[in-house]
Amino acid sequence: MYKRKEKENQSPMSDEKLSKKKNNSKSAPDDTSTAINTSILSNEAMNENGTPKKNERRFMVCHEILDTEENYLRILKVLIEVFKKPLEMRIKHSERNSKDVERDLLSLKELNTLFMKITPIINAHAYIQEALQRSISNWNNNNLIGKIWADFALDLERVYPPYINSYDDILRTLDYCEFNKPKFHEFLKQAEASPECQKNSIRDLFIRPVQRIPSVLLLLQELFKRTEKNNPDHHWLKLAIEQLKGVLEYVNIIVFNIFKKN
Numbered sequence: 286m287y288k289r290k291e292k293e294n295q296s297p298m299s300d301e302k303l304s305k306k307k308n309n310s311k312s313a314p315d316d317t318s319t320a321i322n323t324s325i326l327s328n329e330a331m332n333e334n335g336t337p338k339k340n341e342r343r344f345m346v347c348h349e350i351l352d353t354e355e356n357y358l359r360i361l362k363v364l365i366e367v368f369k370k371p372l373e374m375r376i377k378h379s380e381r382n383s384k385d386v387e388r389d390l391l392s393l394k395e396l397n398t399l400f401m402k403i404t405p406i407i408n409a410h411a412y413i414q415e416a417l418q419r420s421i422s423n424w425n426n427n428n429l430i431g432k433i434w435a436d437f438a439l440d441l442e443r444v445y446p447p448y449i450n451s452y453d454d455i456l457r458t459l460d461y462c463e464f465n466k467p468k469f470h471e472f473l474k475q476a477e478a479s480p481e482c483q484k485n486s487i488r489d490l491f492i493r494p495v496q497r498i499p500s501v502l503l504l505l506q507e508l509f510k511r512t513e514k515n516n517p518d519h520h521w522l523k524l525a526i527e528q529l530k531g532v533l534e535y536v537n538i539i540v541f542n543i544f545k546k547n
Contacts, residue, residue: 340426343511347430350504351417358414360493361407363481369400372472389468398458402448406494409440431521434505438528441498442535448494449539453546455491495540498533502526 372391416433462469477486509522 343426343508344421344424346504346508346511347417347421347424347428350430350501350508351414351421353500353504354410354414354417357493357497358407358410360490361403361410364400364403364487364490365407367476367479367481368487369396369403371476372396375472389466390472391462391466391469395458395462398451399455402444402451403494405444406448409437409444412440413437427517429518429521430508431505431518431523431525434501434525435521435528438525438532441529442532445494445498445532445536446539449536450543452491452495453543456488459487459491498529498536502529502533505529 373396375390376393376396413433416436417430420428420430420433463473464470473487476482482490505522505526509519509526512519512522
């Protein structure tokens with residue numbers, strides 16, 4: 286289990302763009318969306334002019350946070366289930382011809398470079414998704430959505446920098462193996478054509494962790510706007526936003542250093 290800690294008296298830090306690299310993502314649902322689905326609300330939850338009441342608008346943003354979290358977890362699990370595990374099985378089943386496998390498919394070192402930093406992120410977000418699901422399934426307008434993110438901020442600070450720090454190595458390894466290893470190239474073509482990938486390349490999936498913290502921040506800031514000051518979640522949302530800005534700034538420093546080297 287991850288330790289749930291709270292950061293106190295942390296001042297807000299400025300947002301920066303995480304990456305200057307373009308993402309050519311195709312058709313996977315966009316977890317950066319803050320569009321709100323009004324169809325989940327009853328007539329009683331709407332004002333006379335057809336707009337949602339403030340409390341219901343808060344619920345809708347919370348629902349959007351949960352939806353994007355579930356989609357994000359699905360994307361990360363595709364990397365493991367559709368790509369990592371099948372490659373791992375092929376490597377293990379070809380131990381007798383390990384040199385041929387390393388030459389044509391992938392070495393164990395290359396496999397670890399590509400996928401080793403994904404699992405800790407999945408584990409952290411699985412706890413967050415479970416807590417969000419529990420809170421939203423038993424909805425009360427005073428539910429502490431901000432506290433969920435504040436409680437896990439230290440875990441996010443722990444699992445994201447290693448991935449971001451290795452992101453450049455991931456892309457270089459991917460480019461090298463795809464160009465120089467015919468069996469790996471063929472494997473990628475088949476895996477990317479699977480329904481689970483929704484017409485996205487492995488590169489489209491690898492960029493998602495780089496995008497997730499800015500996405501969460503946007504949603505929490507939107508939720509903060511729709512939360513009354515006398516709501517107990519108001520304090521927790523403010524704290525969570527400050528903490529995630531701290532995580533984002535730390536990640537941005539890593540990204541800046543990567544681009545500086547290149």
